[in-house]
Amino acid sequence: MSDTISLIFIIIGVVFDLFGCIGLIRLPDVYNRLQSATKSVTLGTCSILFGIFIKYGFSAIGMKALIAIPLLFFASTVAAHALIRGSYKSGIKLWDKSVIDDYKDVQK
Amino acid sequence: MIINLLLYVLIGLSFCCFFRVVFGPSIADRMVAIDIFGILVVGICGLMVLITGRLFLIDIAIAWILLSFIGTITLAKYLTGKKLDE
Numbered sequence: 140m141s142d143t144i145s146l147i148f149i150i151i152g153v154v155f156d157l158f159g160c161i162g163l164i165r166l167p168d169v170y171n172r173l174q175s176a177t178k179s180v181t182l183g184t185c186s187i188l189f190g191i192f193i194k195y196g197f198s199a200i201g202m203k204a205l206i207a208i209p210l211l212f213f214a215s216t217v218a219a220h221a222l223i224r225g226s227y228k229s230g231i232k233l234w235d236k237s238v239i240d241d242y243k244d245v246q247k
Numbered sequence: 248m249i250i251n252l253l254l255y256v257l258i259g260l261s262f263c264c265f266f267r268v269v270f271g272p273s274i275a276d277r278m279v280a281i282d283i284f285g286i287l288v289v290g291i292c293g294l295m296v297l298i299t300g301r302l303f304l305i306d307i308a309i310a311w312i313l314l315s316f317i318g319t320i321t322l323a324k325y326l327t328g329k330k331l332d333e
Contacts, residue, residue, distance in 0.1 A: 146249070149294070153253045156290060160260040163267055163283055169275045172267075176283050184290040191293050191305075200296060203305045207289070211312050215286060218319035222282065225326030226275035 141193055148190035155183030168234035169226055177219040185212060254294045261287045278322050285315030 162175030188204045188211070195201035233240060264287065267280035292308035295301075 149250070149253060149297075152290065153256055156257060156260055156287060159283065160263045160287075163280065164263055169273060169279065172276065173279045176279060180283050180286050184286050184293075187290045187293045188308075191296060194297065200302055200305055203309065204293065204296075207305070207309050207312065210309065211286070211289060214312055214316035215282070218282060218316050218323070221320055221323035222275065222278060222326070225323035226273075226278075229275070229326040229328065231273055231275055 141196075145190040145194035148186050148193060152183040152186030152190065155179045155186065159183065168237070169231055170223060170233065173219055173223055177215060181212060181215045250294060250297050254291065254298065257287055257291050257294065261291070274322075275326065278319065278326075282315060282319050285311060285318075 156179070159176045159179035162179070163172050166172045166175055185208050188208050191204040192201045192208075195204070227242060261284055264280045264284040268277050268284075271277045271280060288311055289308045292304045292311070296304045
């Protein structure tokens with residue numbers, strides 16, 4: 140039973156990783172790419188680690204996988220925020236079909 | 248058996264990240280791709296734990312999370328034009 144549930148979580152995680160990498164290849168802009176890729180790939184990898192935790196239970200591997208979930212979640216989101224702020228400040232333009240830029244008004 | 252197939256899918260996705268590293272127009276694109284590659288390696292380590300049952304691979308995953316975080320923060324500081332200790 141726990142094998143089946145963990146396999147379902149891992150398949151959901153791999154599908155989210157697949158969507159994130161398709162977004163990384165296909166989208167036109169660095170901001171669009173990061174907002175597609177980071178969120179869905181982080182969620183997918185967290186789902187894979189949660190599947191490992193369900194498979195192994197409260198053993199050594201399972202507890203380490205459970206610890207790695209919030210570590211990955213906070214580290215990845217904070218790194219993505221810092222990276223997108225740095226790329227905005229270094230002067231990389233938005234896509235020419237983008238309609239709104241709120242951060243330009245906030246900066247002043 | 249199906250776990251092996253999912254592992255091959257994740258390895259193929261990391262080659263997609265290398266496509267973006269090679270052909271990315273700016274440095275931020277390459278850095279995004281390396282960040283995503285680091286997260287995918289954590290998933291690959293997780294699936295290899297399920298296949299082989301070795302205990303040290305999940306330690307490699309946790310260490311890779313921290314190293315990827317430090318590297319991305321360092322390049323974000325470099326992109327804003329500041330020194331590393333400001």
